[in-house]
Structures are given as structure tokens and as C-alpha cells.
Amino acid sequence: MSLAGLLPRIWTQLPALCAIFSLFLLFATQLAGALLPNAPLLVTSGAAGLALDACLLHRRPALLSPLSRIRLDVTVRQLLRDMLIVVALLRINGIDPEREMPPLLGALSAFYVLHFACQAVSLLVRRARTLPVVTRNIDVSALNPTAAPPRVLARQAGQRLLAFSVPATAGLLATALTAHGRWGAIGLAASLTMIGMGVARLAGWLLPEKRPASDAQVMEWLDDWLAEYxxxxxxxxxxxxxxxxxxxxxxxxxxxxxxxxxxxxxxxxxxxxxxxxxxxxxxxxxxxxxxxxxxxxxxxxxxxxxxxxxxxxxxxxxxxxxxxxxxxxxxxxxxxxxxxxxxxxxxxxxxxxxxxxxxxxxxxxxxxxxxxxxxAPIRPYSGPPAGKYTTVLYAPTWEGWDGNPGNTSVVLAGEHIVGQLLNDPRVRVLYKPHPMTGSVDQRAGAADERIRALIHEANAKRSGPRPGPEAQVELLRREAELDRLTSTALRGAADELERMMLQGTPAGDGASRIARATAAWERAYWASSPEWEHRIVTGPRPALYACFNAADLLISDVSSVVSDWLSSEKPYAVANTSGLPEDEFRAAFPTVSAGTVLTPDAATVRYLLDAVRDPRQDHHTADRAKLKEHLLGPSDPPSRERFAYAVRQLCTKSDDRRARANARPAPAIPAPRTAGDVTSARRGTAPDA
CATH class of the missing domain: 3.40.50.2000 (Glycogen Phosphorylase B;)
Known part of the structure; x- marks a missing residue:
């Protein structure tokens, strides 16, 4: 790998390298403090190591994953931290190793025994609460669902160990600093009390009143629910x-x-x-x-x-x-x-x-x-842009798995397309990349970042009137309402069984309420930004079809986006990065036949914009209407009716198949062979012989 390709990888791994280096440095310092012995050095490095470990595990656990892969997980790190303190206590003057150390070592050992006992109980609880099925919008009260135990007890073993270790480690460090064993005893007693109470509380979820139905009971319930629904x-x-x-x-x-x-x-x-x-x-x-x-x-x-x-x-x-x-x-x-x-x-x-x-x-x-x-939500073409700005939606697809350069235009043409659009002061760009852009080819991800940078730079150079603060307030209000209706997130400690319990009853008219709330949010979204501002649209909102309705022109790749856009019959263009001549490109991809083909340099974008603004220059109007019916079928009857009819026909075929199966005589199934039959067959004699 070249140095240019290696540097970005090193840069992305730099936080993890710094975190690991800091932990090793603190361990080395603590080891030095234990062997010298130097109590201030030991206390400082030990406390800093515990604090850094706990902070990273809580906020950036991914940075510590390389340590787990080399068997230096959080349990080993904390055990090593405590053992270095014990080594120091054995070497520090003023501490009697024969009289004071055995109780401290016994209590520390008991703490780790309880920690592993809590691990075992948490595993039993998780297994008991993991049912063979998971549901939503189904009443599961018959399965005895209950709220999940605290996450720190049931699922966060590392954070639990570090949290419950704080009193013990602090007490032992205080003993090292003062040469008085009572501080270690106090700290260990506190940690033992905490971990013991945790084990007892967690074990309560194994009692019959909190234990959910067994796998066999769940499957019996499922059969009953299917028969009822x-x-x-x-x-x-x-x-x-x-x-x-x-x-x-x-x-x-x-x-x-x-x-x-x-x-x-x-x-x-x-x-x-x-x-x-x-x-x-x-x-x-x-x-x-x-x-x-x-x-x-x-x-x-x-x-x-x-x-x-x-x-x-x-x-x-x-x-x-x-x-x-x-x-x-x-x-x-x-x-x-x-x-x-x-x-x-x-x-x-x-x-x-x-x-x-x-x-x-x-x-x-x-x-x-x-x-x-x-x-159905896509609005039909209503004529050329009526306002000051022409809104262009650039919605490229991702790079795909086969490495074909014609899959996505982002790598070879994306910057040229967006650059040409941004050069026109009467254009507003909506850039909506595919969510998987850059997942296979790093060049696509890098090009996507550069396109975003171009848009941010163009926005910085533009100015004009902005909507008042009430527009942002309205957007936040609509967003909160929509989040409340659509969110499937529950409290952080909820596990599968608790989510099944809380999500067991649907709203009933939820779909219509969500549709109304979504329409209100979309109106607030577009009203919250000035009409001249370019937008980078990522995430689920606004949806692709909402961007269709806001745009006058689509530029995309050979993808289903073009087929869906054609339902509006608005002008569109497709980027040709396949290397094929335009005639061969159109012949190979029929969805391109009613649109403009852009070369990777996007040199003809200005002519495309002229055709959008002046329908007399748009030579594809009739072609789009014809291609729409060819791709999407007739408008009458509506697609929803045709889809529902196809479902009914498929169900009828299923009924017919079941009827034929029931009409056939049951096949004669031979009785199972007994052990005597098998023995006789091996001897070549009849069973009754």
C-alpha cells in the first residue's frame, strides 16, 4: 500500500492508538510505583488508569476493542491494576504483610468471585428473557413479560466491574498512601456490599413471578395467536x-x-x-x-x-x-x-x-x-419552474458490489455535475446520496465528501432573506410530533422482552396519523430554509419522494430512482460513466430513452437547465409519458388496486393448492422398523423365525 493510502488509515486509527498508548503508559507507571515502591506515583497512575478506563468504556468503547482481541479485556485490566496495588502494599514500609494483608486479599478475592457470580446470573437472566420469537404490535401479556433488569447489572459487565471496583481500588490506594489497612478494608467492604446487592437483585429476575414463559409455552402461544389472528x-x-x-x-x-x-x-x-x-x-x-x-x-x-x-x-x-x-x-x-x-x-x-x-x-x-x-405520493408535472430558482435533485446510487464504474456517477462525474449546477446562480441543488455510498469503494466516499464541501462552500457565498425564527420553531415542533408517532426507541435499559411488552398494542389509526404528521413536517422543513439555499439531504427525512415533489429536474444514475421519478413525468438526466457511446448506452438501458444523457464532464448541464425552464426546448415530453406507462404500467386502474387484486389471486391459488392436497388420498406410510426387524434383516431371517 502506498504512503498516500496508508496515511488516512493511520489517521482514522489515531484516537484508538492514543487511548491504548495512554493505558499502557499508566500501567507501566503504576508498575514502577509498585516496584520502587513510590506511593504517590502508584496512587496517581492507578487512579488515572481507572478513570481513563471507565471513561473510555462508557463513551468510546470501540477504542478499546483491539485490547479485547488480544485477551486484555476490562476484567484483565482491572485485575492487573489491583494486583499491582497489592504488590506495592507488600513492599511499603509500615504495613504488616502477615497481619493486615490476608484479610485484604481475602476480601479482594471475594469481590472477584461475586463479580463472576454476577456474570453467571446475568447470563441465566438473559437466556431466560430471550424468547424463540420477537414481536411488535402483538399482545404478549400471556407470556409474563416484565421490565428488564438494570443494564449495568445484566449487560454491561465491564462498566459494572469498574463502577463497583472504585471503592475497593480507592481504599487500597489510600492504604498504600497512608500505610493504614483500615482504608482498604472500608473500600473493599463497600465494593463487596455493592456487588452482593447487585447479585441478589439480578437473581430476582429468575424467580417464578418474573420469569417469562418457557420456549414450549411460547410456541404454544404462537400457534394460538396465529389461529386467532x-x-x-x-x-x-x-x-x-x-x-x-x-x-x-x-x-x-x-x-x-x-x-x-x-x-x-x-x-x-x-x-x-x-x-x-x-x-x-x-x-x-x-x-x-x-x-x-x-x-x-x-x-x-x-x-x-x-x-x-x-x-x-x-x-x-x-x-x-x-x-x-x-x-x-x-x-x-x-x-x-x-x-x-x-x-x-x-x-x-x-x-x-x-x-x-x-x-x-x-x-x-x-x-x-x-x-x-x-x-402515489409523487405529484405530477405542473409546468416549468414558477419561482426564481430551478431546484435540481442530484440523487446518485451507490457503487454496487461488482466494481462496474457505470453503477454510480459519484466517483467520475459527481463533482463535475454539482460544480456545473452551482455555477448557475438560478439553481438550487438538493443532493441526496444513496445511504450505502462509500461502503464498498473508498473513492466513492471521498468523492461524496468533496461534493458536500462544494455545496457548503457555495452556500457560504450566497445570501438573501431567511425565514424568521418562527419557521425553525415550527419545524422543531413538527419534528417532535413526528418522532413521537414514529419512534420505536424505548428506554436504554429495555431488552427484547420489555420492548415486546411496551410495543404490544398498536395505535389503531397510526398510519393515517403518521401520514398527516409527515406531510406537516415536510411543509415545515422546506419552509425553514430560504429558497436559494442548497441542501444536503441524508437520513430518512425528507424521504426521496418528498424531494421529488420539491424538485424540477432529476439527475441520477441507472437505478430505480429514475423509474420512480418518471411517475411525475418531469424532465430528468442520467449520467453515463459506463464508457459506452451514448447510442449504445441508450440501447442498453431503456429507462434512459426519455431523458438527457450526461457525459462525465457534465458539459451539457446548462442546455439541460434551459430545456427545464423553457418547455419549447424540451424534446422528451411525449417520450416521458410513453416511457412512464411502459415502466410503471397504466394509471387506470390505480396501482394499489392492481396490487390488491394480485394478492387476492395469489391467495386463491394457495386455496386451490390446499384443496387439491386435501383431496388426494393420504400416502401409505410404512410403520417404523423395530430393533428385532433390524436384527433379522442383518441375519437374513424373517422376524418371526
Whole structure:
């Protein structure tokens, strides 16, 4: 690796290196104080080491992770710290090692015994409170849920050890400084009392009145709940923490179906799903997943592929449809894995043709056009910009896994595109990068940072009237209201079981209240900044579709963003960083056919802006309307109706399959072989011989 590439890595690791060096320096100083012996040096370094360790563990625990990897975790560090004090006490004049040290050593040993006992009890408590299922929006009162024990007792072993060690360590250091053993005895007695009370309190969660239902009882409860709720259709999702948006985009559509259910596989994902009234059921293990086999569930919708999808596909009574989380001309939109599903649901004829051309094993009869029901909030084109400024949304996608330079324009063209836009005094830029930008290619992350710097610099050079303070007050008020409605966060000490208890009853009309609160927040958001100010939009708010409604022009890459934007029929442009000539680029990616193609230098941006401001120069108006129907299907009937109809049809196919299975005679299953049968077979004789 070159020096230029090595320096940034060293710089990012500098805080961790400084923290580790400081701890080792304090240990070395404490060792010197113990061997000399030098009581002031010992006390100063020991107290500073304990304070630094506790501070880092509380505020920046990641900095200490390298020490844990070399088996120098917090328990070893604190034990070493105390042992150095003991060594010093054995060498300091004025302390009788035969009379004063045995009680202190015995008490210190008892403290660590209780610490490890607390560790064992906390493990038992966590296991008892970890159920085979995790839920949201489901009443779990029958499972005897209770509030979680204090986090410092149940889950923060390192912080617990350091906190309870303070009196003992302080007392021993005071003994080293004064040569009086009573200070150590007082400190150790305090620490023993604290850790003993902690063990006793934690053990209370193992008593019957606080112990939740057993695994067998939970599975029996799950069967009863499924029989009572009688789910018809479920959305199945599995993935990493950053992929939750793929499921969240379908929540509003799912909520409009009959008796819907959300099925997850990762425990952490339960809290990653946005606020919804739909019941959420997480089934981490395959054995619990098959509880769905005997339920009333008929159809399952899959917004993404994952390794765990194959497990649920083995339930024959459920029909499965792949609904995807976005469509584009990229190869990932025609994954061969799609042939594993009973049906593949797409937006319009373009995706059907894409699967046919890809020839990945998806038969045309299994492709169902349902539109994109999530696009309802996008407002249609209403003419050229009416105000002083033309708002341009630059929403590039991320770099992808295959290293193709045409995946994202951020690396090769992003700075040129934004630079050209910022050169026009009548443009306001909205920059919304993909949340995974820079996760694979560091160059994309670096380019993203430079683009943000350009926007900040451009804003610093602009001036004009700003909204009054009441606009910011209104935004804060609306944000607080929306946070209250959408937040899934609870108190920091809450564990899975407590969250299941507190999130057991949905609001009932939560979806409509959230929609109203979101619309009010979006109005306050755009009103809180001057119309001339460029914006860098990150995080979940404002959502992409809200940015669509605020923009007059989109510049993006070959991605589902372009397909969704076309529902508005507004002008758009696509950056070509693939290296293909424009004619080949348009032929390879049909979503580009009704837009402007930008080269990496973005030299034609000014002509694109002229066409946006003057419709007479816009030669793609009719093409966009035609391409919209080709990509997204007809507007009548609405996509929500087509989607709901496809769900009903899939459920009907499930009913038909069950009817055929029930009509077939049960196969004759041979009786299990006995030990005598096996022995006779080995001897070559009949069982009765």
C-alpha cells in the first residue's frame, strides 16, 4: 500500500492508538510505583488508569476493542491494576504483610468471585428473557413479560466491574498512601456490599413471578395467536441493518391488505422496521419459522432476496411472490434467484421484457404487472419552474458490489455535475446520496465528501432573506410530533422482552396519523430554509419522494430512482460513466430513452437547465409519458388496486393448492422398523423365525 493510502488509515486509527498508548503508559507507571515502591506515583497512575478506563468504556468503547482481541479485556485490566496495588502494599514500609494483608486479599478475592457470580446470573437472566420469537404490535401479556433488569447489572459487565471496583481500588490506594489497612478494608467492604446487592437483585429476575414463559409455552402461544389472528398475507424480510429501507417502503401498501403480517428473521430488524400498525413477528430459527406451516397464511411477499429466503420457500402451503424493492435496467433487477418464487411481480411491461431478455429461468406466465403502489405520493408535472430558482435533485446510487464504474456517477462525474449546477446562480441543488455510498469503494466516499464541501462552500457565498425564527420553531415542533408517532426507541435499559411488552398494542389509526404528521413536517422543513439555499439531504427525512415533489429536474444514475421519478413525468438526466457511446448506452438501458444523457464532464448541464425552464426546448415530453406507462404500467386502474387484486389471486391459488392436497388420498406410510426387524434383516431371517 502506498504512503498516500496508508496515511488516512493511520489517521482514522489515531484516537484508538492514543487511548491504548495512554493505558499502557499508566500501567507501566503504576508498575514502577509498585516496584520502587513510590506511593504517590502508584496512587496517581492507578487512579488515572481507572478513570481513563471507565471513561473510555462508557463513551468510546470501540477504542478499546483491539485490547479485547488480544485477551486484555476490562476484567484483565482491572485485575492487573489491583494486583499491582497489592504488590506495592507488600513492599511499603509500615504495613504488616502477615497481619493486615490476608484479610485484604481475602476480601479482594471475594469481590472477584461475586463479580463472576454476577456474570453467571446475568447470563441465566438473559437466556431466560430471550424468547424463540420477537414481536411488535402483538399482545404478549400471556407470556409474563416484565421490565428488564438494570443494564449495568445484566449487560454491561465491564462498566459494572469498574463502577463497583472504585471503592475497593480507592481504599487500597489510600492504604498504600497512608500505610493504614483500615482504608482498604472500608473500600473493599463497600465494593463487596455493592456487588452482593447487585447479585441478589439480578437473581430476582429468575424467580417464578418474573420469569417469562418457557420456549414450549411460547410456541404454544404462537400457534394460538396465529389461529386467532388468521393472517392472510405476509411480507417476509431478512437482511442487514442498512437494508431495512427495502422493507419499509412497502409498509403503507401492506397495511391496506386483509389481515397482513410482517415476518422477519433477524432480531435486531424488529426495531429497524418503521412505525406501523401491522403485526411484526420475528422467527430467528428455522424450527420456529415452520410454525407458519399450519397457519392460515396463504401468500408471502418478498421485497428482497437473502440466504434465509430458501428456508421459508420450503413451506408448500404458502404461495410466494417476489415484489422487489425497486426496478432498474441493471442486471440485479433480473436475479436468477427470482425463479424460485411462484410469481414475480413487476411494475410494468418493461420489467416483463427485461426478464425475457435476461433468460434467467423466470417464465412469462409467472410475471405479474402490478405497478408501483408506493408512488402515489409523487405529484405530477405542473409546468416549468414558477419561482426564481430551478431546484435540481442530484440523487446518485451507490457503487454496487461488482466494481462496474457505470453503477454510480459519484466517483467520475459527481463533482463535475454539482460544480456545473452551482455555477448557475438560478439553481438550487438538493443532493441526496444513496445511504450505502462509500461502503464498498473508498473513492466513492471521498468523492461524496468533496461534493458536500462544494455545496457548503457555495452556500457560504450566497445570501438573501431567511425565514424568521418562527419557521425553525415550527419545524422543531413538527419534528417532535413526528418522532413521537414514529419512534420505536424505548428506554436504554429495555431488552427484547420489555420492548415486546411496551410495543404490544398498536395505535389503531397510526398510519393515517403518521401520514398527516409527515406531510406537516415536510411543509415545515422546506419552509425553514430560504429558497436559494442548497441542501444536503441524508437520513430518512425528507424521504426521496418528498424531494421529488420539491424538485424540477432529476439527475441520477441507472437505478430505480429514475423509474420512480418518471411517475411525475418531469424532465430528468442520467449520467453515463459506463464508457459506452451514448447510442449504445441508450440501447442498453431503456429507462434512459426519455431523458438527457450526461457525459462525465457534465458539459451539457446548462442546455439541460434551459430545456427545464423553457418547455419549447424540451424534446422528451411525449417520450416521458410513453416511457412512464411502459415502466410503471397504466394509471387506470390505480396501482394499489392492481396490487390488491394480485394478492387476492395469489391467495386463491394457495386455496386451490390446499384443496387439491386435501383431496388426494393420504400416502401409505410404512410403520417404523423395530430393533428385532433390524436384527433379522442383518441375519437374513424373517422376524418371526
Amino acid at each position: 388468521r393472517p392472510t398475507v405476509a411480507m417476509y424480510f431478512s437482511g442487514g441493518a442498512s437494508s431495512a429501507y427495502q422493507a419499509n417502503m412497502w409498509l403503507s401498501t401492506l397495511a391496506g391488505l386483509e389481515r397482513p403480517l410482517i415476518v422477519l428473521r433477524e432480531r435486531f430488524m424488529v426495531q429497524k422496521i418503521d412505525a406501523t400498525d401491522v403485526p411484526v413477528l420475528c422467527l430467528p430459527k428455522v424450527t420456529t419459522l415452520f410454525a407458519l406451516e399450519n397457519s392460515t397464511l396463504k401468500a408471502m411477499l418478498h421485497p428482497a432476496n437473502s440466504g434465509k429466503t430458501s428456508q421459508v420457500l420450503r413451506i408448500p402451503a404458502i404461495k410466494h411472490a417476489f415484489i422487489n424493492h425497486g426496478e432498474s435496467d441493471k442486471l440485479s433487477s433480473c436475479n436468477p434467484y427470482a425463479k424460485a418464487y411462484d410469481e414475480v411481480w413487476v411494475a410494468g411491461p418493461a420489467a416483463r421484457e427485461r426478464y425475457a431478455l435476461a433468460d434467467v429461468g423466470v417464465e412469462d406466465k409467472d410475471v405479474v404487472e402490478v405497478g408501483r403502489p408506493q408512488l
